Amino acid sequence: MRTIIVGTRQSALALTQTGQTVDRLRRICEEAGLPFAFEVKPIVTRGDRILDVTLSKVGGKGLFVKEIEQALLDGEIDCAVHSMKDMPFDLPEGLTIGSVPLREDPRDCLVNLHGYTLSDLPPGARVGTSSLRRGAQLQARRPDLRIESLRGNIDTRLRKLETEGLDAILLAAAGLRRMGWADRITAYIDPEDCLPAVGQGALAVECRADDEQVMSLLARLNDGKTERAVRAERRFLGLLNGGCQVPIGAYAVAGSGEEGGEVSLTGMVASPDGGRLLRATARGTDPEAVGSEAAEALLAQGADAILAEARE
Template identity: 45%
Template sequence: MTAASTTPLRLGTRGSALAMVQARYVQQRLQALGHDVELVQITTKGDVSTAPLAQIGGTGVFVTALREALLDGRVDLAAHSLKDLPTTPADDLVVAAVPEREDPRDALCARDGLKLSDLPAGARVGTGSPRREAQLHALGLGIEIVGLRGNVDTRLGKVADGTLDAVVLARAGLSRLGRLDSVTEVLDPMQVLPAPGQGALAIECRRADTSLVEALGALDDAATRAAVTAERTLLAVLEAGCTAPVGAYAEAAEGEDGLELYIRAVVASRDGSLSIRKSATGPLGGAEQIGRDLALELLADGAGAVVDAGGPASKEE
């Protein structure tokens, strides 16, 4: 598909406000390359259930229906939040493009413009993410973590109506929705590392559709692809030997011999009482090996014994 197709490409997406913004971004990028693209909304299990994600399947609940639509031919490609994708590849599908990523850090949205260090002991902070819960507890601020699901407006509304003192959300999602005015502090990764793949999009299609795979490659950003490859490889290795929440953040930066990848990772118990943090650096082209080696170092340092009290509930929201 080196030239624009005469048949519109059907781009599958969830129907949430954030998913639609992300899908329109992919649509516009492809239209700029001369492709006709129409959006097809697909309802996923994660969209219709209000139960905690761990109870309805954890990672994958937002993507299974989209992948089924790809495999049965209802759509030609799908746009996902990369952190929603299981680390195990789907048969017959391929992530053909990972566009340049948004700022992957977490953001605090608190009452009265408060920062994390300003929150009083006992302050109620909402999040549905065991990863955030673990790292916030580890800071020893004496805050209460309250489980939370729902879209961005629902979560921010809990602060506005006084139910919560603050919520923690992905800055990328707030940026894409034009809600950065709600952010009172962008959290330093030295305090709270984001989820592997946070802030990045994955554009998936059928592996056999080689012309489309080639066309989507024009949207791929090499530095982002390397960073998320390292993060997700680390997560995949840890998932085999660790039930605790995981945070990871890789960045491409100029080194002595050109671009290098720097990755930091944390494995923490959900109550914050135990945490292991490590980092690694290596060549951009060795992203998968860097992630794998760092995961093995974490396991060697006892990450497998850092057990999440909620067991499998350590999946990201």
């Protein structure tokens, strides 16, 4: 029997979603009679060690995956469970995303102690978020709000809501739901008001492209609709060369079928202060073509100038 070593960040959320993924793989193996056991290996990433500055200033999302990907390349682990929104567009040679499981709720949400929704936050309210994307879209809708940087794991950010006197914080609903903390959500934010990050709510199970046993197993975990939606979002991100340094959001919905059904994607690029915000929507049956069309539509509207300014 082969023991598959599964790498993950060591935050509470990462360990929880990895444990849930491994449980599903175990059930798949039991039902199919496959001879695999599993062991989880937590790995500390640079993104977990640097908590006193925003991600946009220290290298972006890749900070959460580089050490884990190196462990994959070195053969120390056999696959890794990531939050899809942490995955850079370009993967190291030899690695691939072997599975995209069924997506959790992709929306952002508001958490506060007063029952505020986005529209009834008081003027000048202090709102904490670690995301330029969330901050820019919030400022575009409510320029009166004061956006404050908020880093740390999900439990740390929930504590800071009380200890730092914030009126509200913005988080991904998926993380709270996976942790069993959905009751902490005060209000869900519709994508019309705040487009989520590329891949938000989805997981990526990364592995070595030449490991046929693991690739075959992970294919059984894959959700076709989620995968096609995420492929469109990631192509959109890749063409805009986006990351944490610039406010970019996208959300795609895919129809039924592994290779059929329409994919609809809405994408957004904004200046960090929310002063300029561009949106575009594309539809079609080819996920990559849909992502490309939406990205090109935004570039035609002047997104390249906004992105260049944001990177500076």
